[in-house]
Amino acid sequence: MSSPRLSADARRQQILDVAIDEFGRSGYFGTSMNDIAEAAGVTKPVLYQHFDSKADLYRALLDEVGTRLLEKIAKATTDAADGRERTERGFGAYFRWVAEDNQEFTLLFGGSARQEGEFAAQIRRINDAAAVAIAGLIDVDLDPAHRATIAHGLVGLAEGASRRFVGTGETFDPDEIARVVSQLAWAGLRAVDRNGR
Amino acid sequence: MSSPRLSADARRQQILDVAIDEFGRSGYFGTSMNDIAEAAGVTKPVLYQHFDSKADLYRALLDEVGTRLLEKIAKATTDAADGRERTERGFGAYFRWVAEDNQEFTLLFGGSARQEGEFAAQIRRINDAAAVAIAGLIDVDLDPAHRATIAHGLVGLAEGASRRFVGTGETFDPDEIARVVSQLAWAGLRAVDRNGR
């Protein structure tokens, strides 16, 4: 695992890549800086040439992964014909993200960070952004408070369904799951619509 | 906060009570045994007279809280007339549990434990049990794999909706939320039913 010398930029990126796996597997507290250094084939001080602290590295990671997720969803939901299709595409993007790289899922929603005040806020922002994105996609007549609740609920819906697969390491067809889940979500949304159309 | 002497049983229970708050607020790793001892108005060795280790104490807590939640849901959903009512009562019990004592919610689903292998399994069991309970309540014609996915998704739905309130400390009317969420869930379930009734 002894790595050749890398340029600063390349090394930084490699550390981030490796750290996703390490943190994803063992959580924030279950992963030491030595673990990450070793996995990168390098020694600890190198990490500190690129990141101020363990927390800083972790923050960078959350940011990168969170942004990636949100972009995928945003991209998938533009140019969808109607609400129904948007819903399905949104979930499709989400589940594909989970299926493709479930370390990223674990990192964000596996939980280790949710509670530690310092990171909780950051995860919240991502979660909220996802909810807002979804809320925006929901063209349903609802008072704003309930709309927000529903939006967060739908994010949880996708999260809960994903956790089942990720936890067991079970493989799954993201598009199939998206179909079922979005079917449920869409029908549910129509039901809570004030107009009941 | 200097406490009078307590009997062994009373002290044990008091430690558990205090620990829920401490762990709930700061997470497993963010809480030291000294913190708990101090909050209980006692010194560290006392904790070790009642629990073998920090992990042991935490396990006892997860067990107690998890059992409590599952019992509440089970109790609420017996003697419900039809599926629709069962769904609403189940969510009602869940959201009331969240509203009444959101430290318990944070402890179980706030995340700190989800990832650390040792506790992850335990949380999974509770989560799965909730999903199974819900799956059992779903009288919908679905193949088993999808049924399980949906069940986990619905657990996530409730979790996601709750997290929004708990995170901000916002108060909410559990029965109102239950009404909206169960409306969505119920309509969604009917939609994924193979028979489409």
Next chain:
DNA sequence: CTCATGGGTTACCGAAGGGTAACCGATGTC
């Protein structure tokens, strides 16, 4: 009054881990 019981304390150990100071050596440049 004496003494065993048992809840509680003080003071400590040892390991883990975040973070850093000082040094090293390959590389391309002049």
Next chain:
DNA sequence: GACATCGGTTACCCTTCGGTAACCCATGAG
């Protein structure tokens, strides 16, 4: 071929924290 640059290493410090050994004192029984 000397030298500055910069990626990298060794060895260490220091704090935190889980866990424990040894001791202490209020209490009620006889």
